[in-house]
Amino acid sequence: MAQKPSIPKGTRDFSQKETAERNYIFNTISGVFRTFGYRQIETPAIENLSTLLGKYGDEGDKLLFRILNSGDAFSGVGIENFREEGDTYNSKALSLKVCEKGLRYDLTVPFARFVVQHQNEISFPFKRYQIQPVWRADRPQKGRYREFYQCDVDVIGSKSLVNELELVQIVDRVFSLLGIKVTVKINNRKILTGLSEICGFPDKVVDITVAIDKIDKVGLDAVKEEMLERGLSDRAVAVIEPVLTLSGTTEEKIAKMRALMDGGGAMGLRSEAGLRGLDETEELFGLLREAGLPSGLAGEGGASAVELDLSLARGLNYYTGAIFEVKADDFPIGSICGGGRYDNLTGIFGLPDVSGVGISFGADRIYDVLKGLDKFPGNLDEGSTLLFAVMGREELRYVLPLARILRERGISVEVYPEPSKLKKQFDYADRKHIPFISINGSEEIASGSLNIKNLSSGEQISFPVGDIAGILGFLS
């Protein structure tokens, strides 16, 4: 009995149409990356677990796909490894014994590993992009997959804010080309650090950011409540509250924040880190203006609005400077792109003090936005241009050299593989969206001509077989 074929939960097949649409996204993104001087690298899907474990928190460790050692994976494992007290198995220890490798969980940690491993072959600042699948043993659900693509662009070995500027320009250019209006939210981790310092809880920066990150979803009161639950005092919350309701232009926000960080808060505390974060942010918005990107103004000079959002935190603890997040204005799907600066990413692999900044485009969500807004171009080269209908052996012999010439000119040509009824061949062209069909019989063969019909307009022209330029013109 034959098996009913299926694929694992959370994975997908991509049809020819979907692959063409996905390639359109990848090609648009990588084309923009290239104009900014970034070049592609690839790393293996399989990494040593020692490279991956501990880099994504306890939750991340659980979501790693582990690969059973090849050969006899269980041969070196004694019965004592299978149980702890009470005949239960120590699954975590056991899986470490029988699995040394895992599937890539993101592109950032493998990139850090790459930089350290190849540091002597790399010219810094090193600008690379990487478009590859990653795997996570997450619970599959709508819009969340176990195998999905990330498109990462990072520069490492330069602290200049020109890099942050260019990343925002890349975002603007990509979504402008894709026809998606977006808002780029910018914050700075040092400002968040500053907040924790001026409210007197410098060790609570994570608690504070986790709480304020939710303000769009739960509102001001709930955020204040959560901060209290997380151990902040009433006075501390009172210091932070004005930040959460800050209004005005970016310049006005920065000015108000600067006063606050400079000892102007309710507790009179000052934060050097916060002031540095504000300097960086002001400088970045200045560069954006000079390069022709609006700050806080949708649609001017690009597809994007850029705004300062002091509640933007993103979960990742390794950001040390700018933090970015991009949302589509007209389609509710969460963040479609995000990133930030990290000062010590390669430190975990033994190369300290190399600062980098990067962003990651979520190709799958961008796909959903383009589908939802019906923004995919109509001409994604899903089908061939011309079908040679074939009525018999003589006609086949006649068209084969012509098919060859047209293909060598880059035209996508199909020769119907066996003599069949014309209706069947027309149906084939129709189903595969082939716009031109060439039907030739003894008359065309005798006169050395080629008959081509445009299936959408109905126009039909007969060319001398040698008139390749004329044929190419009609097909284009």
Place this chain on the structure above:
Amino acid sequence: MAQKPSIPKGTRDFSQKETAERNYIFNTISGVFRTFGYRQIETPAIENLSTLLGKYGDEGDKLLFRILNSGDAFSGVGIENFREEGDTYNSKALSLKVCEKGLRYDLTVPFARFVVQHQNEISFPFKRYQIQPVWRADRPQKGRYREFYQCDVDVIGSKSLVNELELVQIVDRVFSLLGIKVTVKINNRKILTGLSEICGFPDKVVDITVAIDKIDKVGLDAVKEEMLERGLSDRAVAVIEPVLTLSGTTEEKIAKMRALMDGGGAMGLRSEAGLRGLDETEELFGLLREAGLPSGLAGEGGASAVELDLSLARGLNYYTGAIFEVKADDFPIGSICGGGRYDNLTGIFGLPDVSGVGISFGADRIYDVLKGLDKFPGNLDEGSTLLFAVMGREELRYVLPLARILRERGISVEVYPEPSKLKKQFDYADRKHIPFISINGSEEIASGSLNIKNLSSGEQISFPVGDIAGILGFLS
């Protein structure tokens, strides 16, 4: 203590240069596939083990990378599963219990699974290509990797030999574009079946093909010896021997073989299968001639010689018609491309009687051939076109809008991220093979001009900043 980073044995990182070179191969191959009407699909890296197991023989099952079930993989496993007699563990059964998924081993079985699973969405004949990595737990060695790319092109749902013709044309075109001279060897599984029938050992077709497949390596006498060892009689070997020493043109070989299959052998046996195989082969070589590909003549009308090789078997048991193998003429590395027709590939997944034919390009070996013969083009877009040197804040402000305009015109531009000594910026351009540098100071800013230097010729021109056409012309 930081870990020393490494990657698993048999996997590779690809630098920017290597990635550009590999993309050149993939783009050349996929571009040719497209002109023949093939379109791309993708399948997940992770397949259910039930899809993969048993499809590649016992040896293949051992070489599958298995993925540990997520969550607590060992929780449902009792102590009784861990041992057979004598306190040894039943590794095979245990790995099946804790691993339900595995990594793709080739692109053919996932393709068969795809066709069956999506049969109602597909138009037949279905022409698809697929360029994705596969994984095998092979012993790593020079030129053999555990993660490597395959480039497969297959058409399914058509028995016409026009498909075989087009696959040979694809091979010819790909290697012609890559500048590699190759020989395409063609055989037909039905001729091999015929051989086993006319020598009186119809059940020994595998033994016979395994033996004669080695003739290039071990010579005639060793092949005869092996056939005897594999249970053939002296008389049977005497029937096969003339096939192994067959000479002449393709037409002459086919004529001699036809006489042999028609009862003209030493035992007087006749093989219908063998005669059908010869008919197909004759027809295919006829089509190749008509389409402008030489049979057995190197270099005429293409990069390829095409020859009938009756000792060509290839290990794969699922071929039922034509068998192809491609070798580089000027670089000894084994087969760089191969394939054939299979009449029942999808039968294992419940869809019988769908005939297909396809070939697979080995991208890694093709890479080695191009490297070995020094055939990679010199202009593989490894670096940016223009570097804006930056001397200070004013110069940065001046060049940012220009960088933006040039990037939007598709030029790959870098802005040196921080004001530095000119020597350092020149070194950067040099290391990254950036051919043009633009250095602007207060003079250029005052006069609204842009100074660009061609670093290889030394030519230096000053353009008005508005003269984008002139700038683009100089950079191109």
